[in-house]
Amino acid sequence: MAGIAVYSVKGGVGKTTLAVNLAWAAASISRRRTLLWDLDAANGSGFLLGVDPRKKRSADSIFAEGSDPAKLIRETAYPGLDLLPADESIRTLDRTLDRLGKKKRLARVTEGLAKEYERIIFDCPPVLNELSAQIIRAADLVIVPLPPSPLSARALEAVTEEVRSAGKGHPPILPVLSMLDLRRSLHKAAREANPDWPAIPLASAVEQCAVERRPVGALAPRSAAARAVTGLWTAVERKLARG
Template sequence: MAVVAVYSVKGGVGKTTMSANLAWCSASISKRRTLLWDLDASGGAGFLLGIDARKKKPADSVFSLSRDPCKLIRKTAIDRLDLLPADETIRALDSQLASIGKKKRLAKLTAALAKDYDRIIFDCSPVINELSAQVMRAADLIIVPVPPSPLSARAFDQVVAEVEAHTKVHPPILPVLSMLDMRRTLHRAARETNPRWPAIPQSSAVEQCAVRQMPVGAFAPNAPAATAFKKVWTAIERKLAEKKKK
């Protein structure tokens, strides 16, 4: 089992869309038993998969020392893909984690799920707090969506600093250019500066994910964006394989 965190300290970078689409690639292309764990209070990952988080117990209860996380997991319409949904109770996790005094609570929860899943993907909240620190300790790989802008580049540097601050041997970090529009000068410059980074194009197909409440590969498998997400997932699997060999 491997844990992949999709994280940025900046909102609006395409993090949730990327999380849902990568989870679909894991389940549908790699045929892996996959859990998408929504750690963002907005509950966007569940929305993109057509699941209403309000019909289950509060999301923060999974971090209770007595709660079985399996009881909150929801099946999706996609084979081999389940969701552990979020709601606004996630906002209170910092104080809850402090009260139980467990610095690796998230890592232990994911380890307990290893018997049921091959891949766990975190859709992380765009904050720096105790939960984000626990994400760093639990993750085998961290994906950082980076739209072509100075603020996003600064956010990427902050993520790197955050990872290094909370892990002795930090997990690999894979930046991904998101919302890339090669008609724009700034975007072309970003691509030229980082030619080896995977990239997701700005496209109507990606925007339709929220309208259709499904990953782009499920309704437009031949779209350039679907191909781009597949390439990102291939890069992820390659990174995980390289990490395993070390």
Template sequence: MTGGSSGRSGPPDASGSCATIAIYSVKGGVGKTTFSANLAWCCAVSSGHRTLLWDLDAAGGSGFLYGLEAKGSRLAEEVFSRERSPDALIQHTAWANLDILPADESIRAVDAQLAQIGKRKRLAKLTEELAGTYERIVLDCPPVINELSAQVVRAADLVIVPLPPSPLSARAFDLVVREIAGNTKRHPPILPVLSMLDMRRALHRQAHEANPSWPSIPYASVVEQCAVHQQPVGALAPSSPAAQAFGRLWDAIDRKLAERH
């Protein structure tokens, strides 16, 4: 699957303002990119929102899951320095309403760059400008605690935290909450979600029983196949439990975001 130029067709409807959803964790390997790619697909395809998936992780996983690569190696830096408009880097996916701003290796230097330029809301300003075109912006965030993560918090209307099912899940979530609360006086709502939940495993059952109100996404081999086929699970296996779980999670998120207006 390859991507061409952005297929956007004008500004979003005036009936609703843009919302920025950050998928964030201080730990790697928890399903963050899988959440980002699949929730963005649900947002665009199921809800029909004009959606931008912005990959802020140097691993570039979100773009890869859609068969897209960055057009250069130093472009992310230029977006944050305002030497280049993000519009020039956005690519259209095979699905209507869904575009991607892929990551490149210069994302690694953005933290130092932001500290140097001293613009604490640079990411928030960029998302505000993109809101002229998109109704929803999904940020696939790097697993770090630094200036970039602080900027993510200032830009986001909602932070989703994927958590591995273990007795340490609540502790890990508390760490994220403290990090977010330390970077803004009025932090956005934070939603913990158990990822890769396998109810056959005792520790997973215990984590679920300890946090019964948390949504969950089940462990499923079809989710791993997303990277092989470079398609989201909703397109690859729409009737699978994983696809249905992502759909339910997105529907709940979308209802909450709609209640803001």
């Protein structure tokens, strides 16, 4: 099993859309049994996949001793792809983890989920706190979506510092240029400065994901955006294979 965190401390960077599309790619392209774990209280991943959380159980209950994750996990419309949805309880999860005093509680839960899944994608909240620290400890790779802007560069610095604080065994970071529009001079300059970074274009097909509540690979499989997601997922698998 490999855990992949899609993380940024800045909102509005396409984080959730990227997490959903990568999870779809893992299940549909690599044919890996995949879990998308939404850890953002907005439940954006669930919305994009057309899946609502179970009202009888709160998302934070998975961290209780003896909890059964299967009671929270939902199937999606896509073979091999399941969702662990978020809800409002995630907003106080940071305090819950602090109270438990277990720095690797999320990693332990992830290890249990590894019995059923080959890839776990974490849709992370845009915060720097105990929850983000625990996600990083559980991840094998951290993907950072970055729309070309000075604020995004600062966000990458913050994420890099957070990841490195996890110690020598911290996961590698893969920056991804998101919402890239090469008609704009700032975007073109960012692409020229980072030619080796994967890039996801600003495209109507990506915007339609939220309207149709489907991943771009299912919605517009021949689009440039779908090809970009496929290319990014290929880069992710190669990076994981190299360890």
